[in-house]
Every structure is written in C-alpha cells, then in structure tokens.
Amino acid sequence: MTYCVGMVLDEGIIMAADTRTNAGVDAIATFPKLFTFENSGERVIMLATSGNLATSQRVISIIKQQIARNEEKTIYTCDSLFQVAELLGAILTATEKHYSEESPSSGVDFSSNILVAGQIKGQPPELYHIYPQGNFISTSRDTPFFQIGESKYGKPILDRIIRMDTPLNQAMKCALISFDSTMHSNLSVGMPIDMTIYKADSLAVKIERLGVNDPYFSKLAKAWGDGLHSLFEQLP
Amino acid sequence: MTYCVGMVLDEGIIMAADTRTNAGVDAIATFPKLFTFENSGERVIMLATSGNLATSQRVISIIKQQIARNEEKTIYTCDSLFQVAELLGAILTATEKHYSEESPSSGVDFSSNILVAGQIKGQPPELYHIYPQGNFISTSRDTPFFQIGESKYGKPILDRIIRMDTPLNQAMKCALISFDSTMHSNLSVGMPIDMTIYKADSLAVKIERLGVNDPYFSKLAKAWGDGLHSLFEQLP
Numbered sequence: 001m002t003y004c005v006g007m008v009l010d011e012g013i014i015m016a017a018d019t020r021t022n023a024g025v026d027a028i029a030t031f032p033k034l035f036t037f038e039n040s041g042e043r044v045i046m047l048a049t050s051g052n053l054a055t056s057q058r059v060i061s062i063i064k065q066q067i068a069r070n071e072e073k074t075i076y077t078c079d080s081l082f083q084v085a086e087l088l089g090a091i092l093t094a095t096e097k098h099y100s101e102e103s104p105s106s107g108v109d110f111s112s113n114i115l116v117a118g119q120i121k122g123q124p125p126e127l128y129h130i131y132p133q134g135n136f137i138s139t140s141r142d143t144p145f146f147q148i149g150e151s152k153y154g155k156p157i158l159d160r161i162i163r164m165d166t167p168l169n170q171a172m173k174c175a176l177i178s179f180d181s182t183m184h185s186n187l188s189v190g191m192p193i194d195m196t197i198y199k200a201d202s203l204a205v206k207i208e209r210l211g212v213n214d215p216y217f218s219k220l221a222k223a224w225g226d227g228l229h230s231l232f233e234q235l236p
Numbered sequence: 237m238t239y240c241v242g243m244v245l246d247e248g249i250i251m252a253a254d255t256r257t258n259a260g261v262d263a264i265a266t267f268p269k270l271f272t273f274e275n276s277g278e279r280v281i282m283l284a285t286s287g288n289l290a291t292s293q294r295v296i297s298i299i300k301q302q303i304a305r306n307e308e309k310t311i312y313t314c315d316s317l318f319q320v321a322e323l324l325g326a327i328l329t330a331t332e333k334h335y336s337e338e339s340p341s342s343g344v345d346f347s348s349n350i351l352v353a354g355q356i357k358g359q360p361p362e363l364y365h366i367y368p369q370g371n372f373i374s375t376s377r378d379t380p381f382f383q384i385g386e387s388k389y390g391k392p393i394l395d396r397i398i399r400m401d402t403p404l405n406q407a408m409k410c411a412l413i414s415f416d417s418t419m420h421s422n423l424s425v426g427m428p429i430d431m432t433i434y435k436a437d438s439l440a441v442k443i444e445r446l447g448v449n450d451p452y453f454s455k456l457a458k459a460w461g462d463g464l465h466s467l468f469e470q471l472p
Contacts, residue, residue: 152388156417160464173471181392216472223471228396231463235409236455 001188002033002149004048005158005175006115008127008139011168013117013198016175017048018149018183020190034194035060036205037067039076043120044205045084046196050149051112051132058095059088059114081118081126082138088116089134096132113148117198125200153185154178168197173220176210180221193217237424238269238385240284241394241411242351244363244375247404249353249434252411253284254385254419256426270430271296272441273303275312279356280441281320282432286385287348287368294331295324295350317354317362318374324352325370332368349384353434361436389421390414404433409456412446416457429453 004017017034031053037045047063049056066074078084092114099110111132119125129146130136139146144164147155154177161174172195182189193210210217240253253270267289273281283299285292302310314320328350335346347368355361365382366372375382380400383391390413397410408431418425429446446453 152421153392155421156389156392157464157468159420160461161468170468174468177468177471184395185388185391219472224467225396227467227470228393231460231467232393232397232406232410232413234463235413235459236452 001186002050003151003154003179003182003186003189004033004050004115004148005145005154005178006046006048006117006127006129006147007145007162007171007175008117008125009144009162009166009168009171010164010200012200012202013046013119013125013127014168014171014175014195015046015048015115015117015198016172016179016193016195018179018189019192019194020188021053022188025187028188028190030192032194034196034207036196036207037063037075037118038203038205041121041203043076043118044198044203045075045081045116045118046198046205047088048115048148049112052099052108052110055092055095055099055110055112056114058098059091059112062091062095063088079120080123081116081120081128084118085116085128085130085136085138088114089130089136092130092132093134115146115148119198119200119203121203125198150182150186150189154182157181168199172197176217176220177224180217180224191217237422238286239387239390239415239418239422239425240269240286240351240384241381241390241414242282242284242353242363242365242383243381243398243407243411244353244361245380245398245402245404245407246400246436248436248438249282249355249361249363250404250407250411250431251282251284251351251353251434252408252415252429252431254415254425255428255430256424257289258424261423264424264426266428268430270432270443272432272443273299273311273354274439274441277357277439279312279354280434280439281311281317281352281354282434282441283324284351284384285348288332288335288344288346291328291331291335291346291348292350294334295327295348298327298331299324315356316359317352317356317364320354321352321364321366321372321374324350325366325372328366328368329370351382351384355434355436355439357439361434386418386422386425390418393417404435408433412453412456413460416453416460427453
C-alpha cells in the first residue's frame, strides 16, 4: 500500500509520499513514489503515485523518455498543467491497457492513481488527481488537498486543519501528523517519507527525505501522541 | 454505510453503533443496528450489525423467533458466548445463502458483519466479531476492541487510547470521539448514536441514544475539535 498527500495552498504546494511497497506482507520494499521535474526556471512538476508499482514506474519512465528524446509533446512542452494532466492520463491508461492485454486472465490489478502538481511561469500553482481511468479533478478553494492510497486513517486531521490560507510550514506539519496516524494503524505505509515544500513562484523544488529515525519527525509524533492523551483526559 | 465499535475491558463492555443506512446517497434512513437481549439476571447479549440491512434484520428476527418459540437452541440456551457466536454465524451464513440463492445474478452483496458481546452468569464478559463467512474472532488483552463498517477514520484514536484497564466512562468518551472523526469524514455515518455501557457482572443492560443535538456529544465534539487545533498549534 501507499499513502500520498498533495495540497495547493495560497503560499504554494506540499507533496508527500511514503516509500513502502508491498505485495503481501512478506514482500515489502522501499521505493520512491514522489518525483520532481524542473525545467530551468520555467516550470516545476511534482508527481506522486499509488497503486501498481510496475504501472507507476512505467509512467515515470515514459515521461523521462519523452523528455530525453525531445519529443514534440512532453510535460515540458504542454501549455498548461491541465494539458500535463491530460498527457499523464493518456500515458497511464495506455500503460494499464498494455499490461492487462499482455496477461488478460492474470487477475492482477494494473491500475494506478497519480497526483500531479506544479507551476508553469506566469500561471498559478495547480494540483490534479488522475484516476486509473485517465480522467482527473483539480483542487478548489473548498478542497485544497488530495490523498491517494491508504487515505482514510489520516484524513480527519487534514479535514480539520487544512485551509487555503494555512501557511506551508503548518501544512507540512499537518501532513506529517496525517502520516503518523496512518502508520500507526496500517503496517503497509512506512518510513522514510519523501516530501516537497514548494513556495509559489519560486519555480524550484527539491525532495527532502525524513528517515526512519528522523529526530524532528520522532519529536513531532511524540508531542502529538502525548498531546492527544492529555487533551483526551481533559475532555468533559 | 455504518460504524460500530465494541470493547471488552476490565470494567465491562462498551457497544456503540450509528443509525444511518444508505442505498446510495439519495436513499438514506435511520435504523437501529444495536440490539440487546436480557435473560432475567442470567445473561445479557448485545449485537451490532453492519452490511446488508435485510440480512442483518433477518438475523435479528430469527434470533427473536427462536426465543419466542422456545426452541431447543437459542442464544438463551447456549452454554457459552462461544456457542452464541457459533449459532449467530450459522444464522448469518444461512441468511446470506437464502437471499443469494433467491437472486443469484442480482450482483447484490448480501453479506453482513456482526459484533456480539455479552456475559453469562459465572463467566467473563466476551466480544466476538462474526465475519460474513460465519467464522469469528474474539478480543484479547492486546486487542480489546473491534470495529465493523466504516472503521478506518475512527481507528487512530482507539489505537492510541483503549487498553484493557481503560475505565468504562473514558472508553465511552473515546468511542464517541471515534464516531465524531468518522462522521466528519464520511456522510454515510450519522447520528443518532446508540450505545450500551455494560458493567461487568451487573447482568443488566440498556441502550442509550445520543440524539442529533445531544448537548453532551456536541460539547465533547467541540472540545475535541478546539483542543486538536490548539494542540496542533503548540507542536514544534
């Protein structure tokens, strides 16, 4: 399983993804699920994936290959993030079709979900959730975040805290608490956590990794756990 | 959808269930999903159900009918709660089979899950989760609670708080917060909430209902929401 969160807020974009993959509890591995693309101060694009790992990796490989080959239509040549989402939707469904036609009776679920966020110079930051069917939705002022993967355990805290005007550092803190809640309740979501904190109009982005024993994350998780206990005890 | 929680703790048993049923978002209704059976100071049995409403109601009706007809094997004549669980598992699978054989190609999911808890005089309180296949598991000191229905949103707080030695009133408070989190994130779970707080060895039980505007629940939910916000702001 997987847990990824994306947000587009007034100050910029947050993306975060865990790195655990599993095919049964006895086949666990660590793989990145968060990817960034930067085109020299003109655009940044961040992707997070959940679902079938082979499908997700093929989508990322095709994106890179299109760029490397200087093809006419790549995520760097699209006029808008809407077009980027359309292109990714087409690559995703083609990949799913490719695998399922190769082994029609395998019973394997080849589908993936993608969060794609970013900014093109002169345009506002945007975030799209691309479904396995290739269609997609974008965030709004009322719903500024999307989750993919094992989303339910970590949703209540996002629902309570995240607004368009939440500052980026607070939003990141909230995302990490959401990961902590999810990892407490579901073994298939695990550290390290990859994340990007993108400041609007900076057009530059970097993935930061919180490792298994990251001191800030441990401190945050402990403060949150202890705080919940004492808050609970103070309730009427 | 539905959300039900059951716990067996040192002090006794907590059972709680919402009352919303839905067949699509345009077919919402209020039905009880928590039922109690009391046999004059000798045993109490509490049931909570999720899944197909017709199946759940048929199971309850058959239990009542067996008692009314003074049949040889009823939940009042079983020697142990283990046997009660076996009897309920048999009624459940027979009901699912009954409906699915009547309309084999309907595509309807006739399955239900049942939580059954209770105490027979001279025996300890117990709680079983009966699966749609009729098999079941009981709680342990390490895992003293079960959930059925829309369980994920409300699980993190239970994971953090509930231990065998949690006092009944604290456990009930925790269950209500778990309901609050679930109702925040999922429209198909809704008030009123039915609940029982059973003190071990009392062999008497009563369902209490928290209505839509219950002042205690509103106060608790507000205190929890406000407390989460201020706890969040204090985090490092």
